[in-house]
Amino acid sequence: MKNQNFTDLEVYKECRQLRIEIAVLTKNDFPLDEKYKLTDQIIRSSRSITANIAEGYGRYYFKENIRFCRTSRASLLETLEHLITAFDENYISKNQLIELKSKIDTCGRLINGYINFLKKQQKPKDED
Template sequence: MPLRSFRDLIVWQKAMRLARETYCLVKLLPMEERYALSDQMRRAAVSIPSNIAEGQSRNTKKEFIQFLHIAKGSNSELMTQFLLCLDFEYLKKEEIQKVMKLCTEIDGLLGGLIKSLKTNLV
């Protein structure tokens, strides 16, 4: 069955779940981080599914790949920010386990999709 929409992509679906989970977790950050780290984490989380969607909606595979790389970068940025929350003891390991697993899955899916698109680029 051919891909009809970005919404059909499992990586987009997981990225949407990651964004929802991120929004829930940043509410647990201390008040002094509510407008700094929290805002940055929300932007990174929203950037992942947004770039997947925008890239899939573009005219060429080359453009899609470019947007997938941006999503991959935002995913790594978000992972780093969750690890910082752990280091700063803003969040507990148990609290971020689910999102870290999602980030890892998304990274692999994005990498696989990029590789597949590059292989079929010709």
């Protein structure tokens, strides 16, 4: 069955849950003096994950969609780096980091799978 919207994609749904969890985490566990520093960076990078999936979905060519998915994957890893920093600064626990890294790994596998799917759908002239 063909997806009618990016919100139907499993990769989007999983990344959205990660984004929501990070938003809650930053509201509750980060100090106020990080509001315009680390908190802002981690929120922006986590939002970029889903935003790039959505923007890529709206592109006409598979190659363009793949490019946005790669940007999404880069934002996912940026988010992980921010979480590692939060752990290093004692804003989150080791267990929180492990749990979030597991979710990030799942999102990464889904993004890679979606990229591979898109590559297979390309016409030869639209190859990456």
